[in-house]
Amino acid sequence: MQLDSLYQEIILDHYRSPHHAGLADPYDVEVHHVNPSCGDEVTLRVELDGDVVTGVTHQSVGCSISQAATSVMSDLVIGKQVIEGMATYEKFLELMQGRGNVEPDEEVLEDGVAFAGVAQFPARVKCALLGWSAWRDATAQALAKKEGATNV
Amino acid sequence: MSDARTFSSPLDTQSVRADFPILSRVLANDFPLVYLDSANSSQKPRQVVAALEEHYLQHNANVARAMHQLGAEATAAYEGGRDKVAAFIGATNRDEIVFTKNASEALNLAAHTLGASLKPGDEVVISEMEHHSNIVPWQLACERTGATLRWFGVTGEGRLDLSNIEELINERTKIVSLTWVSNALGTINPITSIAEKAHAVGAVMVVDASQAVPQFPVDVSTLGADLLAFTGHKTVGPTGIGVLWGRYDLLASLPPFLGGGEMIEVVRMTGSTYAPPPARFEAGTPPIAQSVGLGAALDYLAGIGMDKIAAHEQAITAYALEGLQTVPGLKILGPTDTVDRGGAISFELDGVHPHDVSTVLDTRGIAVRAGHHCARPVHERFGMQSSTRASFYLYTTPEEIDALVDGLGFVRSFFKVD
Numbered sequence: 001m002q003l004d005s006l007y008q009e010i011i012l013d014h015y016r017s018p019h020h021a022g023l024a025d026p027y028d029v030e031v032h033h034v035n036p037s038c039g040d041e042v043t044l045r046v047e048l049d050g051d052v053v054t055g056v057t058h059q060s061v062g063c064s065i066s067q068a069a070t071s072v073m074s075d076l077v078i079g080k081q082v083i084e085g086m087a088t089y090e091k092f093l094e095l096m097q098g099r100g101n102v103e104p105d106e107e108v109l110e111d112g113v114a115f116a117g118v119a120q121f122p123a124r125v126k127c128a129l130l131g132w133s134a135w136r137d138a139t140a141q142a143l144a145k146k147e148g149a150t151n152v
Numbered sequence: 153m154s155d156a157r158t159f160s161s162p163l164d165t166q167s168v169r170a171d172f173p174i175l176s177r178v179l180a181n182d183f184p185l186v187y188l189d190s191a192n193s194s195q196k197p198r199q200v201v202a203a204l205e206e207h208y209l210q211h212n213a214n215v216a217r218a219m220h221q222l223g224a225e226a227t228a229a230y231e232g233g234r235d236k237v238a239a240f241i242g243a244t245n246r247d248e249i250v251f252t253k254n255a256s257e258a259l260n261l262a263a264h265t266l267g268a269s270l271k272p273g274d275e276v277v278i279s280e281m282e283h284h285s286n287i288v289p290w291q292l293a294c295e296r297t298g299a300t301l302r303w304f305g306v307t308g309e310g311r312l313d314l315s316n317i318e319e320l321i322n323e324r325t326k327i328v329s330l331t332w333v334s335n336a337l338g339t340i341n342p343i344t345s346i347a348e349k350a351h352a353v354g355a356v357m358v359v360d361a362s363q364a365v366p367q368f369p370v371d372v373s374t375l376g377a378d379l380l381a382f383t384g385h386k387t388v389g390p391t392g393i394g395v396l397w398g399r400y401d402l403l404a405s406l407p408p409f410l411g412g413g414e415m416i417e418v419v420r421m422t423g424s425t426y427a428p429p430p431a432r433f434e435a436g437t438p439p440i441a442q443s444v445g446l447g448a449a450l451d452y453l454a455g456i457g458m459d460k461i462a463a464h465e466q467a468i469t470a471y472a473l474e475g476l477q478t479v480p481g482l483k484i485l486g487p488t489d490t491v492d493r494g495g496a497i498s499f500e501l502d503g504v505h506p507h508d509v510s511t512v513l514d515t516r517g518i519a520v521r522a523g524h525h526c527a528r529p530v531h532e533r534f535g536m537q538s539s540t541r542a543s544f545y546l547y548t549t550p551e552e553i554d555a556l557v558d559g560l561g562f563v564r565s566f567f568k569v570d
């Protein structure tokens with residue numbers, strides 16, 4: 001239960017000035033996700049070009065962890081292939097569920113390694129995953145939409 | 153450190169605390185537990201745990217349907233809990249006490265059974281400061297029946313806005329369901345005068361007393377309510393038990409809620425007849441040990457004296473309101489004095505999200521609640537998404553309030569807000 005391990009400077013920086021904040025046009029899909037137990041909310045837009053994530057923008061109300069995690073997530077997936085982004089999510093999830101026993105891979109997670117301390121605060125893991133769940137949902141919908149369009 | 157301020161309470165908190173071993177726990181980084189989340193769930197004294205243990209280890213069996221000696225003991229123990237609840241809230245007839253699993257189930261029971269006779273054009277009146285448990289069951293009842301849900305607003309000060317009561321409670325109103333004490337704002341609502349208005353138009357008055365029964369003496373014989381709900385775990389009792397009290401003639405006129413064992417008279421494949429209250433509303437094996445535990449909890453509170461507990465709650469709330477208002481950038485949601493106010497204080501701290509406030513306090517052993525406290529509409533009313541809530545009970549000390557105020561100073565310096 002060390003505060004400094006939870007609130008790393010990188011997290012506070014992303015919280016104070018989140019990357020890709022503010023909803024942008026054009027986009028393929030917009031989703032709104034909430035964490036019903038605490039009320040955190042995120043609206044997130046995704047734009048794909050083929051299977052490459054070209055844009056993620058978001059607007060959210062929530063705590064430092066959820067806002068910073070959404071910011072870091074956007075950095076991690078923009079410009080990547082969807083499957084790469086999904087693989088990064090798996091790594092991040094593993095870190096979050098690791099109760100502090102997982103060594104984060106900085107190559108893959110970049111600024112996301114700063115969230116290692118969150119794993120020791122079980123009540124806050126959901127905060128760190130909110131933006132990711134919105135991105136996964138929006139991306140899946142965007143892919144399905146494109147699939148539908150090409151099948152016509 | 154906060155300045156030493158005056159505090160006087162009729163309770164000997166130190167001897168009360170000796171009954172609650174959990175309050176002596178030392179948490180991570182050697183911080184002693186400061187439990188300021190009793191409005192969420194109260195701690196349990198040894199006496200309650202001892203009663204549960206004695207029941208399970210010596211008298212355990214099913215009730216009523218078990219014909220043996222232990223069955224008789226378990227039945228007597230379960231029904232003994234009912235007698236204690238009746239006496240505690242001033243009910244003259246023990247059959248007016250229905251056991252449920254919590255306050256939420258009690259309110260759902262009310263909404264299903266009372267709500268069964270609603271028709272399009274009928275109106276149900278609640279308020280913007282309700283707990284979700286006193287909103288959603290009525291929304292569902294209105295959806296099922298085509299009745300209209302209406303509500304009292306909340307003033308800027310956090311009081312029920314009664315300015316349009318004459319229009320709101322009218323000849324179409326069938327049910328008025330209000331919280332006695334708001335779990336988010338702390339506000340104590342004028343139930344008796346609103347019940348008079350409800351009765352004048354022939355409506356039934358339902359009261360959510362989840363935060364009232366723990367805090368002050370309750371007498372249903374003079375309150376004006378027709379149905380009243382509360383939950384065991386907030387009154388130093390066990391989880392898994394709630395209470396719906398109702399005027400006997402009203403309960404006797406209501407249809408069943410859940411179907412099952414013990415709630416029937418005669419079951420035929422073509423149809424069944426139902427037992428009189430309270431059995432009609434207690435389908436299946438009831439919360440037997442929990443009734444014993446709740447009885448012990450109410451005995452414990454009565455032994456100390458609900459008037460003293462209420463006076464302590466007032467004193468500690470006044471002390472906390474004063475202390476919290478010394479924290480720069482802190483805004484209290486709801487009344488800022490103790491007039492008609494209970495012991496739960498929600499607040500916003502400028503520049504720091506409530507989750508972050510509560511996590512930082514938690515690392516100092518201080519347990520508060522962060523979020524919307526199952527009262528999202530009232531947060532929306534104040535343009536907030538969530539808040540931090542500190543709540544107090546008979547074991548709360550002024551030193552714990554000082555620790556909270558100091559902790560909030562630390563939160564501000566940690567997040568560098570100034």
Ligand SMILES: Cc1ncc(COP(=O)(O)O)c(C=O)c1O
Pocket residue numbers: 191192254255256257283285286331333334335360362363383394526
């Ligand atoms: C005012 C109020 N009503 C209803 C409830 C619901 O109680 P329970 O969760 O035990 O059903 C609570 C507590 O959470 C409450 O504070």
